[in-house]
Amino acid sequence: MMKLLAYRSGDATRCGVLVEGDFVVDVTGLLGLEVPLRDVQDLLELPDRPLDRLRDAIATGLGKSQSRRPIADVKLGPPVMQPPTVRDFAAFEEHITQQFTRGEDGTIDGFGYLDMEVWNRLPVFYFSNPLMIAGHDQDVVHPAATRNMDYECEIGVVIAKEGKDVLEADADEYIAGFTIFNDWSFRDLQVDEMGGTLGPVKGKDAATSIGPWIVTPDEFGDAYRDGVLSLRAQVRVNGETWTDRNTWNMVHTFGAMIERASQDSRVVPGDVIGSGTIGMGTTMEAARLGRPARWLRPGDVVEMEIEGIGVLRNRVVEPTRLRDAVRYVAPFELPMASPMSADQIAAVDARVRNPATV
Template identity: 35%
Template sequence: MKWVTYEAGDGVRTGVLDGESVRGLAVGTTLEALLESGSLAEAGEDAHRAPTEVRGLDEVRLLAPLRRPQSVRDGLCFLEHLRNCYQALGRDRALDPVWSRNPAFYFANRDAVVGPYDDVPVAPGSTMFDLELEVGAVIGRGGRDLHAEDAEEHIVGYTLFNDWTARDHQAVDMAQGIGQAKGKDCAITLGPALVTVDELEPYRRDGRLAFELSASVNGDELTRGTLDQMDWTFGELLAYASRGTDLRPGAVIGSGTVPRGCLLEHVDTPKLEDFTRWLKPGDVVSLRGEGLGETRQTVTKGIDVIPLRPAG
């Protein structure tokens, strides 16, 4: 099934896509609650058999399928992305052996989730605003201390995930050395749908999902790749993330960036600030995934930075 959250003038609803229509459940039903209660499959049957309403896709505004996930973690499972970033920053492409010991992730801002067609303001004060092409795995069955061999069985489905990043703010975060902060705080796109695992089985190759992914800016393709390029699998990422802690239904875990799926990897100037392709107001960013759909968002002007202390 392809689950969506939408507005159509009478409140936020949850429903399933059926061709060019949405079969909606009652107002007040949320995907988060269905996942938490373990009733997603039953609710899907209700939506197909006896929906509260049926509307054409052109009648609704799709929101993020999970508007406030249980939690959001973002991994770094495509190591070529990291090598490319090192090269853009003038560093050696060689990776420290630590990157081969376990997958890395950070906790992202679940309050920053936006919908697949929402405008995205530039982060306040940023002049180096970037996109990141990723896939988000959604936990359907909770667990703790999972095994890599079967951890993927806890995933109910997948969605496109754009980890918008202010590279100039991220440089400050990295210099301070305590983790990602304002560089990754302004927006995370999820959508357009939560696509259940069974829907994506046709894209499985040699035991791994291998659907194609791409990103474009103003219609110009930035990159194209497949999910099975991941150096660390979602099973390994979930097993690592669940060590000594609970993964709850409705949690979202990002794959990390598909190689060359962000502007930083395309920097061709000695100084980052001289690169002319950073996102600016008016730019249109699209992510696409086989079986997952497409996001399309316009970058808008951000607010000016509010000073922390009086000048002087």
């Protein structure tokens, strides 16, 4: 049972592990290595089952003999600083249908066509940008090009070892752990570019946040079963709760995502896979469900909290240039979604309620 992280140490970043709940220990020292480990990817790339070796070192009490720092005194970075790849899936029907309101023609709110037969049959995904990764308490720049900045609350999976054509039944042995994944989205750019039948591209390109750490699967007990995590997920903006859902109703399992990702391809240590956005996991969905949500703007503090993982917090800061200086912008601004009726909201809430809590 481990929480793996990356933290600042002087001018460098180091891979750490939480011990006794509140203390960070340097993994390089725990494993007796000569070359410092920069982040969790460096750890996973070691030979001879590095997670088992680290677990054994902690179990034998080495963590108590190493120098420790209180987590409150540590500045965290993304647990994987530059993943080899970032694949983002779409596993939640409430999100993909926008509260089950997608019309018979497959469209909703101008967001284009979705073939539900394809979505149910395939774990679909796109590649996001591994060069723009933020960690806990790091600022995220509001892109100059967008007027419609949004969050997307997801669970991230970090790959433990290399594999090709991994089967769903074998996928658990490829999972190092789970983290919180904020797929920052820029809706005007997304809608505009996807009219060209490719994407999302710039609508997702400017930032992804992961953190605060990676939690190994054995920490979740019965909450992780048959490839699905059942966890409460909340999003607060400036302290106000906009999103509150449970992740129990994933249509595609994490194992299915790994199988599709590795089909005729490879996954490698440090790859990050997003589950897709949970229901109610965006500003648009929160507004549709009656929350006082709006597009994000500079100064907003977005906190994502997922049960059993922790809190991932980022502040949105001012663009680095004026929008007038940007060549490729959307020629429109999207309105925020209108609230559904009280009866419609109650029907959606009843449909997505975790039966284990009823």
